[in-house]
């Protein structure tokens with residue numbers, strides 16, 4: 001195993017199977033511990049081995065910027081992302097080159113901050129069943145599984161934002177039932193070292209789920225086309241989008257984009273909210289200040305986008321949660337031609353992994369990097385370079401404003417009426433999979449706050 005010429009050092013794989021597996025066993029055992037330890041020993045750029053491949057791990061904001069922004073055109077998405085294609089088709093997440101550029105140009109306006117203003121009502125309405133469940137749990141003294149509840153609410157929110165009122169209760173039930181097995185199977189495929197599709201029960205379940213979802217999505221697209229322009233839903237805006245030649249997205253392209261938005265926008269936002277409530281339960285002083293801010297600024301009705309954006313401590317807590325626990329914790333890339341990163345020469349096909357988790361806990365850039373200190377965000381006028389939870393450059397998350405709006409609205413609505421306590425402090429470890437999650441369920445006791 002000869003490392004590529006000019007590459008930095010990294011840990012040596014151990015054990016009899018090391019030549020075949022490289023660091024896969026270490027990563028399976030404790031990926032974050034292994035990566036943190038390697039960074040401490042080898043610096044902000046180091047080499048690891050994944051099976052037959054050398055991977056350059058990037059843990060400095062400067063080199064991350066090179067990969068994602070300055071030399072972004074010299075890289076394509078890594079292999080894992082391509083394995084999402086059977087279910088996602090070629091939506092924004094998986095597309096490359098000209099098709100990606102065309103779709104991104106067409107879709108971008110619908111995701112601008114100003115375009116999202118009118119969606120606050122739909123997100124607040126999607127939160128109503130969660131609030132009802134929390135009331136019930138508080139009255140009965142039951143605990144709630146915060147992660148599960150956040151997955152429910154963000155799925156409803158993303159569905160409401162995408163389809164508006166076009167999504168009836170029956171269709172929503174299909175989405176709630178069929179999307180999770182499809183997403184779970186997609187995550188398994190990404191993690192798997194091989195890329196085959198045996199007809200296992202999970203694969204067959206995912207295929208059936210995909211077919212059921214396709215039916216719903218195609219029906220809604222047809223109905224939405226008939227209804228014509230107007231409305232605040234994203235699908236309406238995507239249907240109306242035209243390129244310079246006057247061409248819009250076909251039904252097949254819209255299907256792929258809708259599935260992509262479900263996948264990209266659902267678990268990520270749920271994870272942010274789960275970590276937010278877990279972290280606030282561990283910092284009751286911050287939570288009390290935050291509740292005072294929310295209750296002081298919001299009346300009893302549905303808050304507007306402008307109202308939640310103007311809550312400085314809520315915004316600071318969301319940023320600090322994204323810094324410590326970035327749901328998209330690593331961004332894999334493959335060089336499409338010869339290029340250097342941090343002075344390291346890469347050949348075409350070389351693998352790079354921008355490690356968002358390590359960048360955002362880099363102590364050169366973040367004093368007390370591992371501590372939850374939302375106050376560090378108060379009064380900041382520009383986003384620090386070492387903060388890339390939504391990526392950076394041309395492939396940066398198209399849904400970043402939507403995610404922050406959704407998370408702020410849901411968090412504000414919950415915090416206005418409830419306190420979620422997590423007895424024993426909840427799960428202590430982190431589970432880095434497709435997204436970064438707590439390594440166990442976050443079980444909360446719910447207390448309803450008295451009205452004013």
Ligand code: HEM
Pocket residue numbers: 077092093104158260261262264265266268269272326327328331332388389390391392394395396397398399400402403
């Ligand atoms: C807290 C929530 C979210 C986080 C942390 C997050 C993070 C990210 C990151 C890091 C990327 C870049 C991936 C890369 O460079 O390889 C990305 C891409 C993307 N995200 Fe998000 N995301 C979130 C929510 C959303 C939402 C709500 C949507 C839409 C409903 C969305 C849609 C997308 C899409 C379509 C892409 C691909 C963009 C492209 O390549 O042009 N995301 N996201």
